[in-house]
Amino acid sequence: MPDNFLNGPLTDDRLTLWRERLASPVQGSGLFVAHDGDGELLGFVYLLPAPGGRILLDNLHVRPGSTGSGIGTQLLRRGLAWAADEHPSGEVYLEVLSANTRAIDFYERHGARRTDERMCRFQQGFELPEFEYAWPMN
16 A cells, blocks of 8 residues: 555544444444453454345454464454354455465465455555455355
């Protein structure tokens, strides 16, 4: 992403989005968090219904310094299990920027298959290539 976005409005944009999501959850969405014994947030996964009965894995984040510890794998498994229970006919998919090779490697190791590639158009006026990944429906 452009530096002027990362070092500019990104924080305010994310704060606004998450305040809205937490204040008025989307019907049928799932949010799961991982924390340490002291209640410190270590990561989270957020999924929500998308058009066509699909389920978008919209966010999966692990706190810097905790990556590689298995937290991301646990969150992903929890999110996929939740989707299978709550939306059994819905395919789980995600969109990832093509330059995010670490995330792509993670999702591929966990069974996701690339299903599309396109340009992601950001409302802030820039475009970046992205891939779509999905988990095969059981």
